[in-house]
Amino acid sequence: MAVASRDFRELRLEQISRDFGQFHALRDVSLTVKRGEFVALLGPSGCGKSTALNCIAGLLQVTGGAIYLDDQRLDELGPEDRGFGMVFQNYALFPHMSVRRNVGFGLVTQRRPKPEITRRVDEALALVRLETQADKLPGQLSGGQQQRVAIARAIVVAPPLVLMDEPLSNLDAKLRLEMRAEIRRIHTMLGCSTIYVTHDQEEALSLADRILVMIDGQTRQIGTPEELYARPASADVAEFMGYRNLFSSATEAADGGIAVSIGGARLIGTPVGAVAARATVAIRPDDLRLTGDGPIAATVEIAEYHGRDFYAVARMADGTELYFRSDTRIASGDAVRLDAAPARVLVYAA
Amino acid sequence: MSAARLPLRRRLREYGLDSVTLLIIPAALFVLALFIYPFLYGLVLSFHPKAGGWLANYTKFFADPFLYDTIRITLVIAVPVTVLNVVLSVPVALRVRLLRNQRLLTTILVIPITLGTVMVAEGLLTYLGPRGWLNRTLLEFGLVDSPVRLVHNYWGVMLSLVITGFPFTFLLTLSYVTGIDPALEQAGAVLGARPRERFRRILLPLLAPGLAITLALAFVQAFTVFPSAILLGAPAGPTRVISIVAYQAAFEQYDYSMASAIAMLMAAVQLLIITLLLAARTLVFRGPVSTGKG
DSSP: OSSSSOOEEEEEEEEEEEEEETEEEEEEEEEEETTOOEEEEOTTSSHHHHHHHHHHSSSSSSSEEEEEEEEETTTTTGGGGTEEEEEETTTOTTTOOOOOHHHHHHHHHTTTTTHHHHHHHHHHHHHTTGGGGTTGGGGSHHHHHHHHHHHHHHHOOOOEEEEESSSSTOOOOOHHHHHHHHHHHHHHHHHHHOOOEEEHHHHHHHHHHHHEEEEEEEEEEEEOOOHHHOOOSSSSHHTTTEEEOEEEEEEEETEEEEEETTEEEEEEEOOOOOOOEEEEEEOOOGGOOOOOOOOOEEEEEEEEEEESSSOOOOOOOOTTTEEEEESSSOOEEEEEEHHHHHGGGGGEOO | OOOOOOOOOOOOHHHHHHHGGGHHHHHHHHIIIIIHHHHHHHHHHHOHHHHHTTTTTHHHHHHHHHHHHHHHHHHHHHHHHHHHHHHHHHHHHHHHHOOOHHHHHHHHHHHHHHHOOOHHHHHHHHHHHSSHHHHHHHHTTTSSSSOOOOOOSSSHHHHHHHHHHHHHHHHHHHHHHSSSSSHHHHHHTTTTTTTTHHHHIIHHHHHHHHHHHHHHHHHHHTTTHHHHHTTTTTTTTTTTOHHHHHHHHHTOOOOOOHHHHHHHHHHHHHHHHHHHHHHHHHHHHOSSSOOOOO
């Protein structure tokens, strides 16, 4: 196949840092991306994930560390010489060029012969299913189509690595799901590596082979989606991964784990790492289940209907707020009893 | 009465006409009184010469090389000045766009505009004159044997027009340059295009419409040069620009009709050049310089 990625083994980031004056946007981030791997950089806005991507692309100089593609050192090269593909958040399509010329830009830069450019642009456009729009200007396309042009433009040069900076954030919900599947399909077809920046944990979980969670410019955890979903390494990663119920609690040793107290109710939890007398307890809304005799007694305040189930906010007698999910109909004002399995109550050092 | 019939006020609003639209009236009156009326008056006046038929002023102008040659003289000053100012503005604006102290630099560059042509001309007379700093420095270091003549000739006018015209073209160009999304250049860079190629293939086509406007406005400014042509130039010879001839007709020969005819010819030349420029602009690209969400 002509649209394919250049052969390489791995991309290595070795403790890369980036300072803006006194501000450390990126501190000692290390990561190895194997060929064909899809890695998501996940973190809240302002955490440095876009800075990391721009450093890899060469649009920002690193102030420390090194970047290698196999044995070739990249961090001293300009973006022109790295040969990566990049999809920008706002797509950054050239407004004065037709879709065809946008996609062919990188090939023209490489001084490829005209017939080859035409052939490869056609293939890239077919891959993103935009054959019929080839002669339009970007301004005449919808958001999703512009997104596809941006992807075609990035992959047509057969880059070893494709960098994507929150590519779906400007699309509406339905299109976002569609493009998500599309990005994964293209990634698999090309066999290239992809580094994908997002603040949406759901996007990262569904797309990536591995996720790097970044908070305050530092790596907090690297792992597979399953690992991150089930066992975040720290309380702030847990919070970011959708553990909406976070409590500060005293702890005591108990059978089968560690006992914690939530609004006066006693729960058995699983410690993650070393835990002292005070700890932070994290529970997903999905893991807090309605049971007739659960230890937690609360009153429902808000119940949101989500089609198949309900998402609810409840308050305990002492004012502790709880988020939980229910399969059965509940309404505000209902008195409920809740419980959580010990394996799903994660206890972190405070 | 039909129920679908809206009140007049509502129907006018559909066409974008409401009470706010009325605010345009003072401006329209102003333009009418101070531009359209004098222009038409001058046009009519130019066809009523002191002597001869209705075209006598124009035939006189084009019969006398001392008169018609001023068009060439003015173009020889105005065209290079315009091109130079715009060509200088583009790289400076591209650089300034990236600076943090943009404001300070912009202020420094705007000062020549506020000083006015006469003040700049007076300054240049002393600075560039035979006994000015420049020539004294050049002589001191033995770079020249005799003072370089930079005033009371073509170069004096040229320099003063660059100094007073550059800030104007620069500010306009800067606003066009900053209107281009920096991500476009980054996208070009990631795709392997080096700075020169990025400029040629991305920035220049996007700047072209703005540069055409800038060129047009800068040209009009330079073509109507008057004070510096007299103060810094050689108004009897190489910098006898067309506005000087118009001035002489009006206030030395008291021939308002002839002066009006010359003014009309000035307008015609400017109109011609601007039309050419704007026509050339459409050959490049006309459209938005960014692609927002569709």
